[in-house]
Amino acid sequence: MDSAHLGISAKPMTWVVHLLGLAVSVLVLVWCIYFRGGLAFEATNKSLIFNIHPVLMLIGYIFVASEAILVYKVLPIPKFYQKVVHLSLHLIALVLGAVGIYAAFKYHNESGIVNLYSWHSWLGLGTICLFAIQWLVGFFSFFFPGAPDSVRGSLLPWHVLFGLLVYLFAIAAAELGFLEKLTFLESSGLYKYGSEAMLVNFTALAVLIFAVFVILSAILPAEEEPEGYTTIETAAP
Amino acid sequence: MDSAHLGISAKPMTWVVHLLGLAVSVLVLVWCIYFRGGLAFEATNKSLIFNIHPVLMLIGYIFVASEAILVYKVLPIPKFYQKVVHLSLHLIALVLGAVGIYAAFKYHNESGIVNLYSWHSWLGLGTICLFAIQWLVGFFSFFFPGAPDSVRGSLLPWHVLFGLLVYLFAIAAAELGFLEKLTFLESSGLYKYGSEAMLVNFTALAVLIFAVFVILSAILPAEEEPEGYTTIETAAP
Helix, strand or coil: CEHHHHCCCCHHHHHHHHHHHHHHHHHHHHHHHHHCCCCCCCCCCCHHHHHHHHHHHHHHHHHHHHHHHHHHHHCCCCHHHHHHHHHHHHHHHHHHHHHHHHHHHHHHHHHCCCCCCCHHHHHHHHHHHHHHHHHHHHHHHHHCCCCCHHHHHHHHHHHHHHHHHHHHHHHHHHHHHHHHHHHHHHHCCCCCCCHHHHHHHHHHHHHHHHHHHHHHHHHCCCCCCCCCCCCCCCCCC | CEHHHHCCCCHHHHHHHHHHHHHHHHHHHHHHHHHCCCCCCCCCCCHHHHHHHHHHHHHHHHHHHHHHHHHHHHCCCCHHHHHHHHHHHHHHHHHHHHHHHHHHHHHHHHHCCCCCCCHHHHHHHHHHHHHHHHHHHHHHHHHCCCCCHHHHHHHHHHHHHHHHHHHHHHHHHHHHHHHHHHHHHHHCCCCCCCHHHHHHHHHHHHHHHHHHHHHHHHHCCCCCCCCCCCCCCCCCC
């Protein structure tokens, strides 16, 4: 499959990503602050510790990683600096994601809830490990010290494919997280058709559409390729 | 992104799909029959009506649709017959999926449970509607009466892309379904680290890996392309 045959470029898709990314960030903040009472790392109301988890996973991890994926399509700077931004944003996403996962464990431990029994937790933890491996392999192969040119050339399509798969796993984990938390809340009496339930469902839907546009932006060729700039497609790192 | 640059062919991936497809089919049957008491369309124990839902959605809908996607990579028959099998398997998947969704509504209605409040139900119902639209557009464009050749050529990459997106949505809906049902059972006292919980988590994991190999099989070029046969890549329907 060659995405160039689709006959459209990544540029218009990247604008949808920026806008939908802002939209889902606002939605998750409205949920965790307005409906769930706010965020805190230390609190007697342990729910406030939990609330850090969805905020950091969606804004800190998924949104930042999404922008990192798109760097080669949106930033008109030389390839070396594109790589620096790509690596840096992914590292920020990794760290914020790890802190977000720590918040979930902290909430569980301080509330007497057991850890790591749900498919959401398995997939989420597995995905951030794959994400870290992908980052390390990318760093050593394409940045420093860098693999020989012939190896880079054959490694790059796998870097893109594996990266997009890990991205899809992260989106799947986020979708599972929205459903799991809402199901808990509904078991405790939250009205199934109330404002909060609808908000969370629509946030999950918006995240899914957001991810579709990130994938499209990543696989489509960049609109214009002025000399000295590069895209994932044409890069021979 | 051109998947031909990955340097491998679809054929070995398709064998993994067949085998993992059989494995997840056995797993969901073990869950619904051995752990959940079996399947029935009419029963005083309404849970038996529900059990039809995961079985039909995973085996009847997702597994059959997966094989339909791979027809162009695995069946060494002329293009016309490949299309007939592709369309027929997808139609079977659509019908079995619709019956599976009916079973979920029937269970809800006969048990006094409300419908369509969860993100799983929204995504699942939305996806089967998109699946039906995709089938109809495919039928009329590529089979009968068929669009003009120039239109087919530019429509095909979109047919593949939209089809794979709908497929990913169906996988996401299945993953949400496993988590939602297990969360309900655990709220009602099922041991969170017991055999059944582990079985369902591992089934969800196996379905995810299965889907990765379906996507790989779909986007990778076929191993060999003897004259008269075709692949999604080379087809100019």
